[in-house]
Amino acid sequence: GESVGLHLPTLSVQEGDNSIINCAYSNSASDYFIWYKQESGKGPQFIIDIRSNMDKRQGQRVTVLLNKTVKHLSLQIAATQPGDSAVYFCAENPYSSASKIIFGSGTRLSIRP
Amino acid sequence: EAGVTQFPSHSVIEKGQTVTLRCDPISGHDNLYWYRRVMGKEIKFLLHFVKESKQDESGMPNNRFLAERTGGTYSTLKVQPAELEDSGVYFCASSRRTSGSVGELFFGEGSRLTVL
Numbered sequence: 711g712e713s714v715g716l717h718l719p720t721l722s723v724q725e726g727d728n729s730i731i732n733c734a735y736s737n738s739a740s741d742y743f744i745w746y747k748q749e750s751g752k753g754p755q756f757i758i759d760i761r762s763n764m765d766k767r768q769g770q771r772v773t774v775l776l777n778k779t780v781k782h783l784s785l786q787i788a789a790t791q792p793g794d795s796a797v798y799f800c801a802e803n804p805y806s807s808a809s810k811i812i813f814g815s816g817t818r819l820s821i822r823p
Numbered sequence: 824e825a826g827v828t829q830f831p832s833h834s835v836i837e838k839g840q841t842v843t844l845r846c847d848p849i850s851g852h853d854n855l856y857w858y859r860r861v862m863g864k865e866i867k868f869l870l871h872f873v874k875e876s877k878q879d880e881s882g883m884p885n886n887r888f889l890a891e892r893t894g895g896t897y898s899t900l901k902v903q904p905a906e907l908e909d910s911g912v913y914f915c916a917s918s919r920r921t922s923g924s925v926g927e928l929f930f931g932e933g934s935r936l937t938v939l
Contacts, residue, residue: 742925744927746930751932752932752933753827753914753916753930753931753932753933754866754914754928754930755930756927756928756929759927799866803925807879807925808878808879808925809856809868809870809871809878809879809925810868810871810879810881810882810925811868811925811928812868813858813865813866813867814865815865816865
């Protein structure tokens with residue numbers, strides 16, 4: 711039969727507004743988390759990371775929040791621009807692994823003019 | 824500085840044929856990773872090289888997949904024989920990380936494999 715793949719959640723935001731993309735992670739032993747941005751036809755691009763001993767980290771127009779109690783990660787993008795249109799993936803690095811990161815299913819962000 | 828480059832960008836083969844994907848990491852990056860995204864699924868880890876040695880190949884799906892990194896520079900990923908479920912995008916990434924967690928990975932644009 712036909713396989714059904716996962717459908718990406720989508721988020722539509724007005725240009726200039728703030729975007730909040732949420733992610734739930736699974737492994738309580740993960741100690742490092744990363745957000746990636748993937749534009750059409752390109753590979754994932756690092757945006758920002760955070761370690762488990764922090765609950766907030768800010769970059770240029772982006773902020774990552776980590777809530778270890780509920781295993782939740784969010785990415786906030788300030789003043790969203792058309793160039794922010796992409797699929798955003800959260801990823802976790804399990805403490806037990808120095809090799810692999812585990813990607814979430816991704817959220818497609820679209821910008822309304 | 825050149826980024827991670829992958830070749831070919833797209834390959835269309837028939838079931839049972841062989842395909843070899845190539846990755847050139849960023850110069851000086853000892854760590855090289857292969858990931859793949861099959862249709863509609865998450866991006867999943869395949870394996871990790873440190874220089875020419877396989878550090879972790881726990882994500883390789885079966886013995887039809889063979890990755891090499893002779894000399895610790897570029898890497899190849901061979902699929903033989905290819906099956907329909909191997910269709911997807913294969914990403915290569917590299918990093919300078921020397922210890923601890925994975926660190927910042929630099930991804931290539933991917934090689935799209937279509938098996939008919």
